[in-house]
Amino acid sequence: MFWAKTVSDRTGTGVFLLKPASMKHKQSLVMAALVCAASLLQFCSKNDTTIVSSSSTNTTVTNTVGTLQLPATVFNYSNVSFPAHIANALSVVDNTPLNNPITNDGATLGRVLFYDKILSKNNTISCGSCHRPDMSFSDSAIKSRGFIGGLTARHSMRLLNVRFYRSGKMFWDERSNTLEDQVLQPIQNTTEMGLTLDELISKVSAQTYYPALFQKAFGNTDITTDKVSKALAQFVRSIVTYQSKYDKVKQGLASFTQDESDGETLFLTRGNVTCAGCHAPPMFLTSNPDRPFALQDATDRGINNQDRFKSGSLRNIAATGSYFHNGSVATLNDMLASNIPQHGVAAQDRQKLLAFMQTLTDVTTIADVKFSNPFK
Ligand code: HEC
Ligand code: HEC
Structure with missing residues (x-):
């Protein structure tokens, strides 16, 4: 009874953990244990998830490849208040489809899928392996390694501000028409993750923690490729950088x-x-690379074989490495000093452009725990 009361007394904000600092150590330990038990109960009561252990703040569940830790209360993905210069742009260019708005539970499921290595054939690779939060959701490697060590054909793209790409087309060559379509491609790619969609569904269904997450996100426990795609897309769309120096300057701060x-x-x-x-501000991307521009590459001619490529958001560009679709440009300085059309500039302009591009770096967002790997 006491446990049940504890559960129903919860405000849903996890505030139990923030008891007054004056509370004696022993009491806070007891309280932590109660909160823990309460969140476990809540988790258990709705599904068959096997709880193995718990920390003081999180619900902890086994996985075949790691230990999943989720907070008792979902993070806020759906209702972030962006500063005006971001919100105004978003209202014009947002590629979020009407049938897949971001919800907190949907993006939470997407976060788990994004970092779950069972989405690869041999349980070694997740989306997050090639789209690392500490690398602004790109990879430090020029080409990334897939589940059996093969290299990707192009450099991994930063998954920042993807929802501001008006046309919604994805990949350097825009071969995917929507983010919902794109997120299922790497799973099926024979170099990257190597699953069929049938294998995907049976592997996801075999994990004890997914039914409850699908229930919360979509109202029932059926696990389908459509829902996997929607949840992953919600999570990726929720990664928006708006806390850089550039943003502070635009707000007069x-x-x-x-x-x-x-x-x-x-x-x-x-x-x-x-x-x-x-590269149009405020996200420094364009939705239709129709202007003539080519980084010479005989082996890869990009969009419709026309020597055109998408450029993702230049946000956090100075915090990553290996630039352009093939990762052939090592540093921004190399780019500015190169003879790449439109990208090589006079020596006296380089330091200034570099300084400006550095203001686009937002370390707060990429380090936000809500975007981090929930598997320990
Ligand atoms: C083995 C490395 C690897 C894995 C695993 C991987 N990606 Fe990627 N991702 C890439 C590369 C490389 C590209 C660019 C490929 C291209 O353009 O041909 C890319 C491109 C993308 C894009 C396009 C972004 C844009 O602005 O157009 C999205 C979105 C994306 N990945 C999401 C995901 C998701 C979601 C997963 C997991 C289901 C995932 N990726 C798994 C390497 C990877
Ligand atoms: C005609 C359109 C165009 C102009 C003008 C242009 N860019 Fe680009 N930029 C692109 C395209 C397209 C790409 C991606 C090309 C590729 O990967 O082959 C790109 C790539 C980049 C990249 C690397 C992005 C990444 O993800 O690796 C940076 C940085 C960059 N541009 C900065 C600049 C700067 C600074 C200027 C002005 C001096 C500039 N660009 C002018 C179209 C343009």
Whole structure:
């Protein structure tokens, strides 16, 4: 009875853990144990999940490849208040389909799927292996390694601000029309994760923790590829960077240095087709790479074999490495000093453009626990 009462008394915010600091150590331990038991009970009561152990803050469940830890209360993915310069842009370019809005439970399921290695044939690779949060959801390697060690054909893309890509087309060559379609491709890719969709469903269904997560996200425990796709897309769409120095400056909360400010001016005004003409603020991407631009690459001609490529959001560009579709440009300085069309600039402009691009880095968002790997 006492346990049940504890559960029903929960405010749903996990505040039990934030009891007054004055509370004696022993009491807080007891309280932590209660909260723990309460969240476990809540988790257990709705499904057949096997609880193996628990920490003081999380519900902890076994997995064939790790230990899943989720907080008692879901994180906020659906209702983030973006500053005006971001919100205004989003209202115009958002590629979220009407039938798949971001919900907290949907993105939570997506987060688990994103980091779950059972989505690969031999349980060694997850989406997060090639889209690492510490690398702004890209990879440090020029080409990433798949489940049996094979290399991807192109450099991994940063999964930031994907929902601002108006056309919704995904991959460097835009071969996928929507994010919902895209997220099932790596799972079936014979280099990357190597599963058939039937294998995907049977492996996901075999994990004890999924029925409850599907129930919360979609209202029933049926596990289908459509739901896997929707949940993964919700999670990826929820990764939005809006806490960089650039964003603070746009809100009047900080100011650029002289170099940063000169760099922004160059970015917006330099050349016939400006940098911003292709990489449009505030997310520094364009939804239709129709302008003539080619990084010479005889082996890969991109969109419709026309030597065109998508460029994802340049946000956090200075926090990653290996640039362009083939990862052939090692540093931003190399790019600015190169003879790549539109991308090589005069020596005196390089430091300024570099300084400006560095202001686009948002370390707060990529380190947010709600985007982190829930498997320990
Ligand atoms: C083995 C490495 C690897 C794995 C695993 C992987 N990706 Fe990728 N991802 C890549 C590479 C490489 C690209 C670019 C491929 C291309 O354009 O041909 C990419 C591109 C993408 C894009 C396109 C982004 C854009 O702006 O167009 C999305 C979205 C994405 N991946 C999501 C995922 C999801 C979700 C998973 C897990 C289901 C996943 N990836 C698993 C390497 C990987
Ligand atoms: C004509 C359109 C165009 C213009 C102008 C342009 N870019 Fe690009 N940029 C692209 C495209 C397209 C790509 C991706 C090409 C590829 O991977 O082969 C790209 C790639 C990049 C990348 C690497 C992105 C990544 O994810 O690896 C950076 C950084 C960049 N551009 C910065 C700039 C700067 C700075 C300027 C101005 C000096 C500029 N661009 C001008 C279209 C443009």
